[in-house]
Amino acid sequence: MSALKERIVIPDFRLSPRVDQVGQEEKTSRFTKRSIKKETKVEGLKLTLSMIDLTTLEGKDTEGKVRQMCYKARHLHDAYEGLPTVAAVCVYPSMVRIAKEAVGDSGIKVASVATAFPSGQAPTEVKIEDTKFAVDKGADEVDMVISRGKFLEGEYNFVFDEIAAIKEACGEARLKVILETGELVTLDKVRRASDIAMYAGADFIKTSTGKIQPAATMPVTLTMLEAIRDFYYNTGKMIGMKPAGGISKSKLALHYLVMLHETLGQAWMTNQWFRFGASSLANDVLMQLVKEKTGLYQSADYFAID
C-alpha cells in the first residue's frame, strides 16, 4: 500500500482537466436510453439494493429511530426471499454505537458522517476529534465533508491537507469524501475537488450531504466517475463512488448503474466500489422487484417505511 502511494505524483490541481457541461449532459442522456428489463432489471435492482447506504441524518434522530432503521437494513422485505441486505447504514457519530449494536453480525457496515457535517464549518482539530470519536465507537466508514469555503477561495492545499489529516484519523475505516457539488456549481470545480480528494487519500468520493439542492445529478456523477477512471489509470488505485441525495426511484438508480458500467466497467459493479446514499430508494426498488415477480404493483403500504 505504502509502496503504491510513493509512486503517486501529486499534480497541480489548478490544471485538473476541464469538463464541458453541454457534452456531459448529452452523454448522460445516452445512458438513459439503454433498455433495462426482465432479468437484467431484476439483477440491476438487487445490485442497487446491495449498494444502498440507508441513511438517517436528522436533528431529531433518536436511538429508537436508528434501531428501527437498522432492523430494516437487515430485513428489507422478508416476504421476498433471497434479497441482499443494504451495504451500510449511515448515521451521525452520536448514533454509531447504537447502530453498530443493531446491525450486529449481519455484515452491514456502519458509516458515520463526521467533520462538522453538513457545513464543515469547524476548525480542523474539531473535525479530527469528531472523526476519531466516530471511529472509536466502531464506525467502519467515515463520510467527511470538504471545506467548500476554502475550496472556493482557491485554498486547495488546505483542503488537501485536511482530507489527508482526516484519512489518518480514520485508521482502518474507509473514508468517503463529500464534495457537496451543489455548492461547487460547475463541473470544472467538481472535477478539481474530486482530484484533490483522491490524491489526498479518499477511498470513496461522494457528491452531496443531501442537505443542499441540487444533490446528485447524472452529469456530476459522470464527471466524478471519469475522475476516478483517470486516477485509476494514473495510479493503479481504485476509488469508490457514492452519489447521494435525489435518487429515490429505481429507474434513475438503474440509469446510474448503466453509467457506472459504461464508464468504469465490471470491476466497480459491487458495493465495495459503488454506493447510493438514499433513504427512500429502497422501497421503490422493492416495489419494482415484487412487480417483476408477481406482475402486479402493490401500494406503498405493503412496504415498511423504517
Place this chain on the structure above:
Amino acid sequence: MPVKTKKAQLKEIPEEKAKGNGIPKLKFNSGWQYAPAPESASHVKLKDRYDLFINGKFVKPSSGKYFETINPATEAKLSEVAEANAADVDKAVKAARNASDKYWKKMPGRERAKYIYRISRMIQERAREFAVIETLDGGKTIRESRDIDVPLAANHFFYYAGWADKLEYAFPNRNPQPLGVAGQIIPWNFPLLMAAWKIAPALATGNTIVLKPAETTPLTALKLAEIIQESGLPEGVVNIITGFGETGAMIVNHPGIDKIAFTGSTEVGKTIQRAVAGTDKKVTLELGGKAANIIFEDAPLDQAVEGIINGIYFNQGHVCCAGSRLFVQESVYNTVLRKLKDRIETLIVGDPLDKNTDIGAINSRSQLNIINKYIELGKNEGAEIFQSSCNLPSKGFFCKPTLFTNVAQSNRIAQEEIFGPVLAIQTFRTDEEVIEKANNTPYGLSAGVWTDKGSKIFNLTTKMRAGVVWANTYNKFDPTSPFGGYKESGYGREGGLHGLAAYTKL
C-alpha cells in the same frame, strides 16, 4: 508516511506512459448485460412491390423491370422496386413541367406553405413507421433513425414551409422566381432526411421535382410518396422514381431539367459536372469529405472523446461530414488514445432494430467490401489497427468500429474517403501545423475543433477551408444552418436561407 509532509507539489498532471504503466485495462464486456430490446416491425406495412410515383400516381415502369431491396442486417428481401428507364424519366419530367406551368409556380407562397406543413405533420404522425423502415432498409440503428433522421426530416419541411410566403424578405428587392423542374438525386446514408433536404426548399420556392432515391434505400422515399399523395399536393409537383445510376444519369441529361441537386460521391459529382457543362442547368453538389477533428491539449478530453466517437461512428461512418481524420496534440495523445479505446469497447454493435444498439449494419455488401479493402490497405501501409473486441452477427453486413494509429498525411487511409467506421489518427505539435495538415486534403466539407480556449476556436474556424466547422461538438444538424463544401466536397449550400438561393432565379 507522516501526513503533514504530504503537501501538494506543483506539477502538471503526468501524461500517461506510451505503452501503459502495467495497470490492467478496464473491462466492459462481462457481467451485467442489457436485455435485447428489438423495436417491433409488425406495425410496418410494406408492399411486395413498389411502382414509380409519377404525376400523383403509382405507375408501372415501362421496362416492366423491378429490383430487390434487402435488409442489410439480415440480407433478407424486403420488397422490390421499379427500375425507371428513359421513357419513365421523360414521363416524370414532363409531369413536373406540366405541374409547374399549370399550378405550382403560380400558386401564392402561403398556399404552397400549407402543403409543406401538411407533409411535415404527416411525417411526424407516422414517425415510428418511418424510423423502422429506415432502419430495416438502410441498416442504421433505430436509436438514430428515431431520434435524428425522422424528426430532422420533419423539421426541414416545417422550416421551409415557413419561408414559402416570405421569399421577398429572404431576397429583398430581387423578385425571387422558381427555376422550374429540379432533378434531385440522393444518397443511401440518410434516405428520408436527404429527401427532405432536397424536396422542402424546392417546394417552398415554387419548383417541381423529379427525385431519385438510392437503389439500396428506396423505401422511405416511396413511403414519403404515399404521404405526398395523401396530402393532396397537386399531381406532378413531386415525382419519385427509382433505379440505379443510369436512371440518375438520365435525369441529369434530360433537357427538361432546370436544376440538378446531387448528394453522393465525388466521382459521380464530377460526371454530373461534365454532363451539364454547356447547358444552362443550375447545379448544387454535396459530395465526399475527409474531415479533420482536432483535439488540443486544453480540451475537455472526455467530452472530446465522446465527440470523436459520434463524429466517426455515427451512422456506421456513412456520413459525408464524418470526422474521419483525428488530429491529437502530442502532449495528450496517450490519454486520448486510451480513452478512445475504452469508449470503443462500450459501443454495442449488432441488430439495428435493437434500442440498445450503437452501431448497426453497413448499408450494402459492396460498401462493406470497400471498407474492408481500406482496412487491409491501412494494415499494409504499416498503420497500427485497433478494433473493438465485440462479436459481429453471423448474418448481414457488419464492421467493427476501427481506428488506426501511426498514420501520416501520406497514408491513403488518411487521404481517401472510406465512408465507414474507420478512424485515422495523427498527431500534431502546433496550431499552424494542424491547420496546414487539416487543409491539406482535396475535400473541405467539415471540421471539428476541441479546445477550452475561445480565441483558439475563432482562429481556427477562420482558417479552416471547410463548409462547416463545429467547435466542442460534432455532427450537429439543424434546418436553419447552411451545409455544403469547399473543393472536391462540392458547391452550393443546403439548409437555412442559403438553401433557398439554390432554387431561386434572382
